[in-house]
Amino acid sequence: MIIDNLYNEAKGKSPVCLGLDTDESYLPKCISDLGEGVADKIFKFNKDIVDHTKDIVSCYKVQIAYYEALGLEGMKAYAKTMDYIRESGSISIGDIKRGDIAATGEKYATGHFQGDFEADIITVNGYMGEDAISPFYPYLKEKGKGLFVLLRTSNKSAVDLQDVEAGGQKVYLHMGDLIKKWGEGFIGESGFSSIGSVVGLTYPDEFYMLSKTYPNMFFLVPGYGAQGGTGKDLARILKESACAVVNSSRGLITAHKNKTEDTDYAQHIRNAALAMKGDITRWL
Amino acid sequence: MIIDNLYNEAKGKSPVCLGLDTDESYLPKCISDLGEGVADKIFKFNKDIVDHTKDIVSCYKVQIAYYEALGLEGMKAYAKTMDYIRESGSISIGDIKRGDIAATGEKYATGHFQGDFEADIITVNGYMGEDAISPFYPYLKEKGKGLFVLLRTSNKSAVDLQDVEAGGQKVYLHMGDLIKKWGEGFIGESGFSSIGSVVGLTYPDEFYMLSKTYPNMFFLVPGYGAQGGTGKDLARILKESACAVVNSSRGLITAHKNKTEDTDYAQHIRNAALAMKGDITRWL
Numbered sequence: 001m002i003i004d005n006l007y008n009e010a011k012g013k014s015p016v017c018l019g020l021d022t023d024e025s026y027l028p029k030c031i032s033d034l035g036e037g038v039a040d041k042i043f044k045f046n047k048d049i050v051d052h053t054k055d056i057v058s059c060y061k062v063q064i065a066y067y068e069a070l071g072l073e074g075m076k077a078y079a080k081t082m083d084y085i086r087e088s089g090s091i092s093i094g095d096i097k098r099g100d101i102a103a104t105g106e107k108y109a110t111g112h113f114q115g116d117f118e119a120d121i122i123t124v125n126g127y128m129g130e131d132a133i134s135p136f137y138p139y140l141k142e143k144g145k146g147l148f149v150l151l152r153t154s155n156k157s158a159v160d161l162q163d164v165e166a167g168g169q170k171v172y173l174h175m176g177d178l179i180k181k182w183g184e185g186f187i188g189e190s191g192f193s194s195i196g197s198v199v200g201l202t203y204p205d206e207f208y209m210l211s212k213t214y215p216n217m218f219f220l221v222p223g224y225g226a227q228g229g230t231g232k233d234l235a236r237i238l239k240e241s242a243c244a245v246v247n248s249s250r251g252l253i254t255a256h257k258n259k260t261e262d263t264d265y266a267q268h269i270r271n272a273a274l275a276m277k278g279d280i281t282r283w284l
Numbered sequence: 285m286i287i288d289n290l291y292n293e294a295k296g297k298s299p300v301c302l303g304l305d306t307d308e309s310y311l312p313k314c315i316s317d318l319g320e321g322v323a324d325k326i327f328k329f330n331k332d333i334v335d336h337t338k339d340i341v342s343c344y345k346v347q348i349a350y351y352e353a354l355g356l357e358g359m360k361a362y363a364k365t366m367d368y369i370r371e372s373g374s375i376s377i378g379d380i381k382r383g384d385i386a387a388t389g390e391k392y393a394t395g396h397f398q399g400d401f402e403a404d405i406i407t408v409n410g411y412m413g414e415d416a417i418s419p420f421y422p423y424l425k426e427k428g429k430g431l432f433v434l435l436r437t438s439n440k441s442a443v444d445l446q447d448v449e450a451g452g453q454k455v456y457l458h459m460g461d462l463i464k465k466w467g468e469g470f471i472g473e474s475g476f477s478s479i480g481s482v483v484g485l486t487y488p489d490e491f492y493m494l495s496k497t498y499p500n501m502f503f504l505v506p507g508y509g510a511q512g513g514t515g516k517d518l519a520r521i522l523k524e525s526a527c528a529v530v531n532s533s534r535g536l537i538t539a540h541k542n543k544t545e546d547t548d549y550a551q552h553i554r555n556a557a558l559a560m561k562g563d564i565t566r567w568l
Contacts, residue, residue, distance in 0.1 A: 065392045068396070072356070072363055074395075098381065104347055108349045115355040116356050125383060125409050126411075126444075127434060128441070131441040132441075157413030157416075161459060161462065165450060166451070171458075178445065
């Protein structure tokens with residue numbers, strides 16, 4: 001099961017999930033000066049990053065919005081990036097936050113668990129309930145794919161809906177209970193389910209509580225660095241259970257900015273990933 | 285404002301929103317036999333449908349999942365379809381149900397309110413709160429774009445989260461209150477806001493109550509035909525306020541199936557749209 005692989009990668013390499021949310025403005029001068037289309041430039045940058053970090057990170061999360069913003073050219077770069085990550089033997093997370101029902105949900109499964117945009121794991125939005133999740137079940141069973149369902153997001157206005165009190169617990173805990181239930185049929189050897197969740201690092205106490213409430217749930221944690229979370233925040237949780245990978249995107253892939261020699265960009269990014277790994281593991 | 289245009293189209297032509305959720309299997313033999321790529325075939329089919337229905341429907345909803353399922357080729361067909369709808373002077377709804385925060389939300393706005401995938405209106409998911417909606421505000425103000433936020437969906441498991449009781453009202457009503465609040469700055473001459481919502485037709489009494497609770501909210505209503513809703517269900521609501529467009533996809537764009545002469549496919553689809561229009565308007 002993919003979740004066992006991810007668990008092993010996180011234990012063996014590091015819980016760092018490197019986010020390839022590649023904006024054109026992040027490209028080093030030596031790439032942006034190339035006489036190629038933007039898709040080729042972005043892919044070249046992503047490829048070099050994968051080559052220089054795959055021994056130290058557990059997985060790559062690719063935020064599709066950055067690629068959709070560039071239209072068809074961007075989607076080409078997305079497809080090539082997803083393909084390269086998998087070809088490199090690394091785990092790819094398509095951060096697509098899709099969620100739709102029945103025939104439409106099946107189309108999303110077709111689109112993101114096979115073909116041009118194939119990912120190992122995708123993020124999904126469960127507002128529509130199990131009908132938006134069940135179209136992926138056959139791919140979890142037969143192709144060893146995985147899901148991270150939005151549970152508790154790390155943004156300020158997450159409280160708008162997620163914090164509404166409902167029968168003694170907040171809405172996000174109702175979502176957590178649903179994710180737990182949906183995941184029960186997909187628990188791997190590691191004890192975790194291939195249906196995990198996305199939980200932000202903005203509220204470390206909450207995250208600790210969630211990791212205790214849902215011991216079979218694996219977490220994708222955004223919010224390290226740019227969004228304020230620190231390695232120390234994670235320590236209490238990861239010490240008790242290696243139940244999460246932690247994403248940083250901009251904080252890593254712009255590490256070469258403001259350096260005099262940006263031809264070494266991939267090395268600067270590797271160093272930033274190593275520093276993040278250190279910041280997390282030194283507390284463990 | 286786009287919502288005024290949509291309101292006028294719905295009043296002047298019909299509340300029918302034709303869904304171009306085009307699966308390859310829906311293509312008539314005369315198109316699937318062509319020696320072209322699948323993107324060109326699907327676009328040809330969509331184009332003929334637009335040409336034959338634009339005088340009788342208020343708008344077109346294009347479900348992007350059907351196109352993502354075909355990878356890069358599918359995205360080409362999506363881009364060409366969106367472009368053609370707008371070029372024809374019709375209103376396009378990109379049914380993308382995206383929703384993400386901050387920089388990522390801005391990228392979705394860039395991707396779907398300009399460039400290759402430009403739509404007049406998109407559907408979005410508000411689980412993450414206003415941070416997932418506010419990146420679109422500048423486009424609503426400056427480019428006259430619109431949003432339909434998921435409020436009450438029409439699927440069976442919508443109840444999983446949306447029906448959770450929270451402080452005397454269900455979760456979907458909390459979402460409704462948020463959508464109302466977000467939309468207050470974008471109310472047009474028609475009295476409706478360019479931030480509307482998606483409400484299913486599976487529960488007509490609920491929909492009636494929602495239309496009363498939110499008199500400035502315009503609704504995109506899936507669930508006609510394939511998902512069980514009827515024209516009579518809508519009558520009570522539309523009689524009091526022309527506050528909605530009603531989508532049918534498969535029920536219309538497969539109308540040529542099982543006809544002996546499928547070269548007339550666009551005429552069959554037009555007839556189906558006219559029948560749907562009649563089924564709704566005869567109760568008004």
